[in-house]
Amino acid sequence: MAFPRVLILAETCNPQWPSLPIVGYKYARALMGVCNATLATHPRNRENIEAAGDIPADRIRYIDTEWLAGPMYRLARILRGGDEVAWSTNQMMSYPPYIAFEKQARKVLREEHFDLVHRITPMSPTLPSYLSGRAGVPMILGPLNGNLDWPAAFKAEQRREREMLRKLRGLYRYLPYSRSSAQKAAAILAAFQHTMNDLNTVDPSRVVPMPEIGFDPSLFHSGTRAPAFSGEGPYTFLFAGRLVPYKVPEVVIRAFLSSDTLRAHRLRILGDGPEMSRLQAMVVDANAEDRISFEGNKSQAEVAEVMRQADAFVFPSIRELGAGVVIEAMASGALCIVTDYGAPGDLAANGRGIRVPLATLEEMVGSYRAALEHCLNQSEKAQARAARAREYALKFYTWEAKASYTARVYEAVLSGDTLDGFTDYL
Secondary structure (H helix, E strand, C coil): CCCCEEEEEECCCCCCCCCHHHHHHHHHHHHCCCCEEEEEECHHHHHHHHHHCCCCHHHEEECCCHHHHHHHHHHHHHHHCCCCCCHHHHHHHHHHHHHHHHHHHHHHHHHCCCCEEEEEECCCCCCCCCCCCCCCCCEEEEEECCCCCCCHHHHHHHHHCCCHHHHHHHHHHHCCCHHHHHHCCCEEEECHHHHHHHCCCCCHHHEEECCCCCECCCCCCCCCCCCCCCCCCCCEEEEECCCCHHHCHHHHHHHHHCCCHHHHCEEEEEECCCCHHHHHHHHHHCCCCCCEEECECCCHHHHHHHHHHCCEEEECCCCCCCCHHHHHHHHCCCEEEEECCCHHHHHCCCCCCEEECCCCHHHHHHHHHHHHHHHHHCHHHHHHHHHHHHHHHHHHCEHHHHHHHHHHHHHHHHHCCCCCCCCCCC
């Protein structure tokens, strides 16, 4: 089959902005190499896309909805009290401007010929697609990722995240275009089991398991590092991520502080956020500044270098939908110690890491302390897990591997073939 002509919808797509924007950009860029693709995105991304120079200008269509997106964004910031918390509020405010984006994208479809439309961002199942069933050609959604409940034991963290509107999430099913979005899509790429559970009204034969996360092997690789927990030590444990309530960085800090066994080793914390001052106070009160360091925000290249220096990546987040940082740590050769809930638990399954059961905050401190100490006593097992995880990351999660897999989905959809065989990410 000749390269299909694909219109990629990626309203959020920016090589310089973290999380969803850079994921959308790197996935779109990789897809450009496996099909004859045109990218439709928002003008807010133009400056950074052009500066990156990876996507030819004649393969990009900028769709300007700033007349609506701008006011809705400013209102969302007021309601959220900034950009760090209250993600559900942000999603609600995104609905009107995104529908406007797809309505204007229909003009591109009328003026140019495409074989397929693929919406890659937004990735939330709560944001429906106006074009699904109206594009005139098959449409693929995803990877979608959502529907991970707040653990009951962490209501305090939920309040600090200002996520009390989460209880209204189910109302998205009554939004205009929500039903047709799922029912009329030719295929839906779905990240992890929690998302597939949310698609219970969709014919399972049209759902393809595939997480949205990926990594750049030129940045995240093991290089010439020694295997994790080799040599005499001292060993380095790493936490990297925003210092916000749901990532509960205090779990790893308290686990480290409460262990005499870990006293000779080091914990490095990368990232910043509203929890920073509280966490720093814990370390100061324990006189542990010599072994626990706060290093602030780092570039991706700097994070990758620190990951290659770490023996273990410790990530106690209790509501992680995608966890791209876990795959990056795996690719860098670090042993991953994660909470067995949501994406991190799925990624570390089958001996690819250590999974700590979700429990109360106090119970998790004890469980993480035991897991960290276990690494020191069982170094060969730790090394085997890290090696298995690295192989898994390289096989399935480079952007090129994910683009090639997506191209196979395109071919199956356009040929009318079954999607039942797409099980690599289960």
